[in-house]
Amino acid sequence: MISEENKKFLLNLVRKALEEHLEGKESDVEKIPTELMNKGASFVTLKANNQQKGSIGTLFEHQELFLDAIENVKAAAFEDPRFAPLTIEDLKTTEIEISIIKNLKKLSYESEFELLDQINKGINGVIIKHGIRIGTLLPREWEKVDNKVEFLQLICEKANLDEDGWKNPSSEIYVYETETFTDD
Numbered sequence: 001m002i003s004e005e006n007k008k009f010l011l012n013l014v015r016k017a018l019e020e021h022l023e024g025k026e027s028d029v030e031k032i033p034t035e036l037m038n039k040g041a042s043f044v045t046l047k048a049n050n051q052q053k054g055s056i057g058t059l060f061e062h063q064e065l066f067l068d069a070i071e072n073v074k075a076a077a078f079e080d081p082r083f084a085p086l087t088i089e090d091l092k093t094t095e096i097e098i099s100i101i102k103n104l105k106k107l108s109y110e111s112e113f114e115l116l117d118q119i120n121k122g123i124n125g126v127i128i129k130h131g132i133r134i135g136t137l138l139p140r141e142w143e144k145v146d147n148k149v150e151f152l153q154l155i156c157e158k159a160n161l162d163e164d165g166w167k168n169p170s171s172e173i174y175v176y177e178t179e180t181f182t183d184d
Helices: 002-023 063-080 112-117 139-144 148-158
Strands: 042-048 051-057 097-108 125-130 133-137 172-182
Touching: 002 063, 002 097, 042 063, 051 063, 051 097, 063 097, 063 139, 125 148, 133 139, 133 148, 139 148
Parallel strands: none
Antiparallel strands: 042 051, 042 097, 097 172, 125 133, 125 172
16 A cells, blocks of 8 residues: 555656646656655556546556656656647646556466456456457446456457457456545
């Protein structure tokens, strides 16, 4: 669990990074709390008026959490192909949500039933990786479906796999949890 103080710090840091980017300034990284210097993976979602404006994330830890969140907030704001790039005016009404990936675990199973039994609806995010194709849904996205099979099929669709791609023995399936907080 990230402390409340460090959640606020991280949210302020990524908002400041966006502002500086939009103003054409170099980011001046201040003293980072030790907890945020640990390797981590994050998803950053931008919303305005309850409408998503961008969402980009990292699934596997590869760098310090604070750097990961800064890179993902910029990518969500300016590189998500589903949305127009964020403007300085947009930023005033944009809410930033950070989801920290926790407890990532590759699943091992002998049958579809055994796989489904290891996925906790409403708690786990799921990653399906097949070759270079990869897709995920965060735990909060369980509200979009009625059951585990539909959840897995939706992830396959995002990964450009056929809907039963999760059944392919060469697909890797991971579960994770998130710690999510927002600057609303």
